[in-house]
Amino acid sequence: MERTLSIIKPDGVRKNIIGEVVRRFEKNGLKVAAMKMAELSKKEAEGFYAVHSARPFFGSLTEFMTSGPVVLMVLEGDNAIAKNRELMGATDPAKAAEGTIRKDFADSIESNIVHGSDGPDTAKFEISYFFSETEIVR
Numbered sequence: 001m002e003r004t005l006s007i008i009k010p011d012g013v014r015k016n017i018i019g020e021v022v023r024r025f026e027k028n029g030l031k032v033a034a035m036k037m038a039e040l041s042k043k044e045a046e047g048f049y050a051v052h053s054a055r056p057f058f059g060s061l062t063e064f065m066t067s068g069p070v071v072l073m074v075l076e077g078d079n080a081i082a083k084n085r086e087l088m089g090a091t092d093p094a095k096a097a098e099g100t101i102r103k104d105f106a107d108s109i110e111s112n113i114v115h116g117s118d119g120p121d122t123a124k125f126e127i128s129y130f131f132s133e134t135e136i137v138r
């Protein structure tokens with residue numbers, strides 16, 4: 001069993017596809033182990049994406065992530081990190097594989113509907129960034 005952090009970004013919430021995104025996770029063997037909505041502050045978004053702070057798109061990305069509510073989730077399952085990334089598709093929807101969330105719903109490389117942790121260390125950091133252990137079901 002592995003855990004990963006998933007976020008339905010503000011564009012996904014605006015498009016009213018929370019249920020559709022969760023359905024894809026559940027249909028593909030991932031379980032929701034924690035879930036809440038939040039409106040991130042600029043500071044929270046900057047801390048979450050700190051690894052990207054030197055990138056030219058950092059300001060725009062953190063603006064976008066604070067432009068509306070998000071859904072924060074812990075997903076659990078075999079190979080949850082890789083499976084989630086596979087269901088999400090490539091960062092740039094133009095390059096994402098058919099049938100992926102980003103291919104089907106994303107408008108741009110920035111507004112790309114979902115976030116997913118990219119490895120065990122980032123999953124650990126990202127889950128603890130938003131959830132305490134008591135908020136995650138076992």
Ligand code: IDP
Nearest residue numbers: 052057061090091109110111112114115116118
């Ligand atoms: P990932 O979300 O597929 O892991 P990362 O490279 O970790 O992609 O980038 C984090 C987020 O930053 C992306 O999901 C996207 O919202 C945004 N982003 C990445 N590259 C660009 C870019 O070139 N222009 C604008 N935004 C970008």
Ligand code: MG
Nearest residue numbers: 115116117118
């Ligand atoms: Mg990433």
